[in-house]
Amino acid sequence: MNATVEQLAPVEQQATELWVVAALYQFKEVTDPADLQQRLLDLVQTIKLCGTLIVAGEGINGTVAGDRHAIDTVHQFLLDEGFNDMEYKESQSHDKPFRKMKIKLKKEIVTLGVEVKPRDLVGHYLDPKQWNELIQQDDVILIDTRNDYEYKAGTFKGAIDPKTETFREFPEYVQKNLANNKDKKIAMFCTGGIRCEKSTSLLLQEGFKEVYHLKGGVLKYLEETPAEESLWEGECFVFDGRTAVTHGVEEGVNVKCHACGWPLTPAEVAQPSYEHGVSCVYCIDKTTEKQKQGFRMRQSQIAAAKKKRL
Structure with missing residues (x-):
């Protein structure tokens, strides 16, 4: 099995106001990860789902978002596959949390790089x-x-x-x-x-x-x-468009610098070093002007794509 195999499924814009976000994982032996990846890819072609699912010989891990039907469909699929002891949590997002749907095939569902046995030896x-x-x-x-x-x-x-x-x-x-x-x-x-x-x-x-x-x-x-x-204390960083959540798993006030990935408070966003998608206080001195110009071009392309969808 390759270290990482990734396949994408197209995702249409969701019409409903709220996205249901499901974070899930389970360590469970998967005898044919590539087959499971393909069947998941076939499934998500038929529903409005975005996010990432990672499949490996040791189990499954990921966060996905969609309408109620899409989340229930993928959840039931995994239950039918024997993932009946998943750590599973739902929350909500007002905006689409992920741009695409990815199904990744990896050696580990979370990469530690050292062989351990979480199904047999755990705290x-x-x-x-x-x-x-x-x-x-x-x-x-x-x-x-x-x-x-x-x-x-x-x-x-x-x-x-x-x-x-x-x-x-x-x-x-x-x-x-x-x-x-x-x-x-x-x-x-x-x-x-x-x-x-x-x-x-x-x-x-x-x-x-x-x-x-x-x-x-x-x-x-x-x-x-x-x-x-x-x-x-503070907010909990999440790997989707919300950046961070707080008590009640409500969306927080932190925003992500799309140049370096660091979460920023409103006060940090207000600093002169912040330029949306280009720089912040943590990365402004770590990139060249040529790189910043590339980031600006990327942001203009993203803005144009969003305008086209509206």
Whole structure:
């Protein structure tokens, strides 16, 4: 199987006001990932769906958006395929969250780069209430397993930022920074829970004794935890057009710099360094004027395409 095989399905503009957004994953043996990819591609040709689904020998992962019928159709398809223990969460978006529908074939449904066995070796799951009780204990090391730009948008109070740009860097972080803490309580979290399935498996494989993670991730926590009881600070970065969500999984105020991908607060958008789709305070000095001109051309093309659809 190739490292990555991607196929696209056309997506028509949705007529309904709200898009249903479904984030899902399950670690489950898939005997013929290419066949599952093809059948999913055939399915999404018949419904109005956008987003990304990743298929691998170890399971399925992705976030998709569509009308109620489209989401129910793909959900039922996966249930019929035996994915009946999915971590599955829904939210809503007023705007189309993704431009296309992608079905990707990969070696891993979330890329750690180190072989682990999340179906056999995984940490202690905690629901939001149990999580709040644990992470307020003085002897707990709380680690955000997400990437640096996700941490920037928001995180749990007291959480450590590993400063990783990709999840592939997390095993190196563990080796360099946690190797002497194998007898400590380690609590980890991520957006939807999938990265923690692998990170807890990795730590247990490396000999850590007490490893915990937030079941359903930050999205489930924000859905179930009242703001007045929450230990979350800021917003939760999401990989779709909403940029970030807050309590109740409502769309937040952060916007994404489409030049570098970092989430920006309204105050950062108001700075002179910000030019939509071209630069922000985090990347203005990291690109050449020629690159910025290319970004401007791209933005004008996007604007023209949107105007044509209206």
